[in-house]
Amino acid sequence: MRTRPAARAGQYAALLAYLVFLAFPLLWLLSTAFKPPRELGSLHPTWIPEGPTLANFRQAFDEQPLLRAAFNSLLAALGAAVIAVAVATPMAYVMARRRTLLARAATGWVVVSQAFPFVLVIIPLFLVLKNLRLIDSLPGLVLVYVVWALPFALWMLTGYVRAVPVELEEAAAIDGAGRLRTLVSVTAPLLAPGIVATALFAFITAWNEFFFALVLLKTPGKQTLPVVLTHFIGAEGVADLGPLAAAAFLATLPSLVVFAVIQRRITGGMLTGAVKS
Amino acid sequence: MSSATARRRTVRRAPATGPPRATADRGAWFLVLPALIPILLLSVGPLLYGILLAFTDAQSGRTAPTRWIGGLNFRDLLHDTLFWESFRIGLVWAVGVTVPQFLLGLGLALLLDQDLRLGRLARVLAIVPWAMPEVVVGIMWRLVYHPDAGILNETFRDLGLGDGRDWLSGLATALPAVIVVGVWAGLPQTTVTLLAGLQNTPRELHEAAAVDGAGAWRRFRTVTWPALKPIALAITALNFIWNFNSFALVYVLTGGGPGGRTWLPMLFAYEEAFRYGQFGYAAAMGCVMVAVISVFLALFLVGRLRGGDDT
Numbered sequence: 001m002r003t004r005p006a007a008r009a010g011q012y013a014a015l016l017a018y019l020v021f022l023a024f025p026l027l028w029l030l031s032t033a034f035k036p037p038r039e040l041g042s043l044h045p046t047w048i049p050e051g052p053t054l055a056n057f058r059q060a061f062d063e064q065p066l067l068r069a070a071f072n073s074l075l076a077a078l079g080a081a082v083i084a085v086a087v088a089t090p091m092a093y094v095m096a097r098r099r100t101l102l103a104r105a106a107t108g109w110v111v112v113s114q115a116f117p118f119v120l121v122i123i124p125l126f127l128v129l130k131n132l133r134l135i136d137s138l139p140g141l142v143l144v145y146v147v148w149a150l151p152f153a154l155w156m157l158t159g160y161v162r163a164v165p166v167e168l169e170e171a172a173a174i175d176g177a178g179r180l181r182t183l184v185s186v187t188a189p190l191l192a193p194g195i196v197a198t199a200l201f202a203f204i205t206a207w208n209e210f211f212f213a214l215v216l217l218k219t220p221g222k223q224t225l226p227v228v229l230t231h232f233i234g235a236e237g238v239a240d241l242g243p244l245a246a247a248a249f250l251a252t253l254p255s256l257v258v259f260a261v262i263q264r265r266i267t268g269g270m271l272t273g274a275v276k277s
Numbered sequence: 278m279s280s281a282t283a284r285r286r287t288v289r290r291a292p293a294t295g296p297p298r299a300t301a302d303r304g305a306w307f308l309v310l311p312a313l314i315p316i317l318l319l320s321v322g323p324l325l326y327g328i329l330l331a332f333t334d335a336q337s338g339r340t341a342p343t344r345w346i347g348g349l350n351f352r353d354l355l356h357d358t359l360f361w362e363s364f365r366i367g368l369v370w371a372v373g374v375t376v377p378q379f380l381l382g383l384g385l386a387l388l389l390d391q392d393l394r395l396g397r398l399a400r401v402l403a404i405v406p407w408a409m410p411e412v413v414v415g416i417m418w419r420l421v422y423h424p425d426a427g428i429l430n431e432t433f434r435d436l437g438l439g440d441g442r443d444w445l446s447g448l449a450t451a452l453p454a455v456i457v458v459g460v461w462a463g464l465p466q467t468t469v470t471l472l473a474g475l476q477n478t479p480r481e482l483h484e485a486a487a488v489d490g491a492g493a494w495r496r497f498r499t500v501t502w503p504a505l506k507p508i509a510l511a512i513t514a515l516n517f518i519w520n521f522n523s524f525a526l527v528y529v530l531t532g533g534g535p536g537g538r539t540w541l542p543m544l545f546a547y548e549e550a551f552r553y554g555q556f557g558y559a560a561a562m563g564c565v566m567v568a569v570i571s572v573f574l575a576l577f578l579v580g581r582l583r584g585g586d587d588t
Contacts, residue, residue, distance in 0.1 A: 007493070015388050015399060018381075022402040025461065028428045029417040044434075045426050087315065090308035098305060106309075109316065114515065115570055116324060117522045119546040120563030123330060123556050124323035147319040150312060179304060208410035210525040215551055226412040230529060233416075241426055248416040252409050259408035 032245035040241050056242035069228035077206040080145035084153050085199040092157030110151040136218045144212050149202040160194030197262045204255045225251045330560040337554030350561035367542040371521040374459035379513050382467030390475045407465035415529025418458045451538045474508035
């Protein structure tokens with residue numbers, strides 16, 4: 001299809017506007033992270049730091065236990081991702097392949113669980129975890145993250161399972177492979193990329209999560225990165241801008257890297273999960 | 278995997294789904310249990326427990342046993358003007374974020390579908406906010422909105438539009454400023470979802486319509502939109518729920534201030550539960566939030582679906 005030049009120009013203008021809107025806060029964060037205090041205090045801040053410095057990063061690590069927090073975040077996110085995928089994959093398989101009442105109920109839960117505000121979930125969870133002595137502990141947080149990641153993991157994985165032709169499994173069965181054998185050597189390899197994508201997605205959501213971590217973790221040494229980041233902002237909302245920007249920038253890097261890896265698969269997975277026969 | 282192939286496959290497989298055999302079903306239980314147990318114990322159970330809590334006077338750290346108080350929490354809520362004010366702010370926020378998210382997302386998706394130059398860069402940029410922790414998004418925009426060191430006021434000064442203002446502390450500007458951040462943060466997921474939907478619409482139909490002389494708007498209305506509609510409805514409904522329940526962004530940006538102008542219901546309920554320890558009352562708030570969201574969504578979906586039959 002041919003597009004008229006005037007329309008083309010309009011399209012480029014619009015695209016440019018989007019680029020500016022999307023990019024300028026990111027660039028400003030970067031710029032602030034590398035600015036010395038003198039420039040941050042100036043009334044006429046510039047886009048490009050005149051005397052770029054790494055001092056903010058050093059100060060950020062001095063002010064807050066960032067390494068410890070990053071380690072906690074990593075443990076929580078890894079634990080949540082691995083467990084969520086491990087328990088969700090078999091269930092997603094059943095949901096995709098069978099039309100039992102259970103499978104339908106599970107699909108219903110996936111949808112309904114999205115509509116409930118976290119408050120309604122976190123208060124009873126808080127009480128339950130308190131009885132299990134899992135408040136203020138990473139294992140408790142991991143448990144919460146697993147359940148929290150399950151709806152989306154099930155949704156994505158069900159889509160991936162549907163994409164594996166059932167004929168392949170039937171062919172293996174005809175060739176004499178048992179059910180378990182079929183699952184392990186036919187279905188699993190085809191499903192592997194989807195499983196990895198789902199695990200990485202669960203990793204990112206857990207790495208970025210704030211509300212549950214805020215409620216459940218009280219000891220500073222146990223807190224995750226997003227919670228520790230908010231400590232940079234003082235009680236009166238006054239913040240040391242440089243270290244704040246530096247720490248925020250660093251905290252984003254891991255999820256950006258992971259996201260770059262799985263970006264295409266995520267959208268594919270969401271749609272295959274969404275389109276049902 | 279395109280959804281088109283997936284759909285074809287499910288259709289082809291349909292006859293093969295025979296009556297479930299007893300042995301296979303036992304295997305199915307075995308596969309389901311590892312996920313089912315945590316779901317029942319840590320999601321379904323707590324949800325029901327939470328709804329029950331709404332009818333009690335549960336408080337944190339109280340020695341007296343928790344008692345049933347029937348609908349007392351809800352009666353109190355009814356007269357709690359602060360809560361309803363917060364509720365109103367929550368609705369303004371949710372609608373104010375969801376609508377631009379959809380319109381801007383659709384616009385960007387249509388542009389990205391055009392294979393323009395810079396499209397790749399835009400695609401990457403359109404993903405980044407999605408991957409960022411909400412706390413970081415909040416911190417980043419605090420830097421943008423900062424009255425002295427922020428780029429926004431500096432740009433205003435450069436353009437000669439006055440001295441700028443303290444966006445996040447101004448009574449009139451706080452909520453709009455926060456809404457802009459919400460749109461920015463949610464734009465990627467909407468765009469990417471809509472773009473994936475666009476790329477599944479039949480190209481041939483599009484071209485046929487163009488040959489028949491249909492203009493761009495007509496082609497959009499008659500070819501693109503009908504194919505895109507289910508996805509657009511789904512993502513908009515989800516966005517609305519997510520936005521209404523959102524917490525971290527506003528917590529970091531304003532903490533509910535100034536003067537409660539950005540006091541979202543989630544912030545309200547959080548304070549009520551974990552600062553004042555009023556578990557029962559906060560649970561009642563949660564119930565009211567669910568009820569209202571459900572009503573809104575039902576109205577929205579019914580209205581949209583019915584509207585679709587006319588076109």
